[in-house]
Amino acid sequence: MSREIEKFLEILKDPQKHFGINVHDLSTCKAYEYEKYDCEIALLHKCHFENDPDNEKLLSTFKDVFSKDYLELRHPFHNDVVTRAVLSIEAYPTQSFVFFIDENNQYPWILYHMESFVLFFITPKNIFTRKNFLRGGWYPISLFNNALNINKFIAQLKTKDLEFKDKKFGINFNIDRPCHTFCDFNWFNKLHLQNCKVINSPMFFKTNTMTNFIDDDDIVKIRPGLIDYDFHTKNNFIQEYIDEALEAHGGGGGRGI
Numbered sequence: 001m002s003r004e005i006e007k008f009l010e011i012l013k014d015p016q017k018h019f020g021i022n023v024h025d026l027s028t029c030k031a032y033e034y035e036k037y038d039c040e041i042a043l044l045h046k047c048h049f050e051n052d053p054d055n056e057k058l059l060s061t062f063k064d065v066f067s068k069d070y071l072e073l074r075h076p077f078h079n080d081v082v083t084r085a086v087l088s089i090e091a092y093p094t095q096s097f098v099f100f101i102d103e104n105n106q107y108p109w110i111l112y113h114m115e116s117f118v119l120f121f122i123t124p125k126n127i128f129t130r131k132n133f134l135r136g137g138w139y140p141i142s143l144f145n146n147a148l149n150i151n152k153f154i155a156q157l158k159t160k161d162l163e164f165k166d167k168k169f170g171i172n173f174n175i176d177r178p179c180h181t182f183c184d185f186n187w188f189n190k191l192h193l194q195n196c197k198v199i200n201s202p203m204f205f206k207t208n209t210m211t212n213f214i215d216d217d218d219i220v221k222i223r224p225g226l227i228d229y230d231f232h233t234k235n236n237f238i239q240e241y242i243d244e245a246l247e248a249h250g251g252g253g254g255r256g257i
Helices: 003-012 015-019 040-049 056-066 138-152 178-190 231-248
Strands: 072-074 082-092 095-102 109-113 120-122 127-129 169-171 220-222
Touching: 003 015, 015 138, 040 056, 040 072, 082 138, 082 220, 095 220, 109 138, 120 138, 127 138
Parallel strands: 169 220
Antiparallel strands: 072 082, 082 095, 095 109, 109 120, 120 127
């Protein structure tokens, strides 16, 4: 039994108190200093901060990440430690928590996915977000609240649930918000994930580029959207996917999906 996982679960019972966070005062929240680290998350945060979604290294790195049987990322702080996703919890319509651990069960952490991959991540040290998210207004406050509400979703978890295991993952498009779905479709194609495993669950559209469906059976669910786009950018590719879906289903759009 991992003492580190036990301690982490205890922290997650009241993360706001443990980390000393006041969501109404964003100065108490931590930004991830990606410049200091060399890992997939640091690269993603760098490209997000620099508004560089077409960065070749970013695209090749995450194509490789999503093309494997297991979802593995280097720890955001201990970059020599490879961690694997062992559990995902769908918390809200477009938001999920994905739990990672190394093979020695010493470095647990959590990826929080909402509008983009690793919008927040939680370690025993604190909860961290990207630098350009720490601005005023209701939106970051609302999402911070959602992330801190993880205590509502871990109450029944046991240490063994978060221990290292051979648990495969699949791409999840079962989202009931069209705009988020189109963004995920865009990244699915941008990363050339056509051969990756897609969970065979209800979705707005099943496109011609999806060829490798798997059943939703004890797997980690992950969305492929890395960086969110503003609404006007979304308009550039939404019509493309609508047209593709209509063609794939004989002009019937989402009928029978």
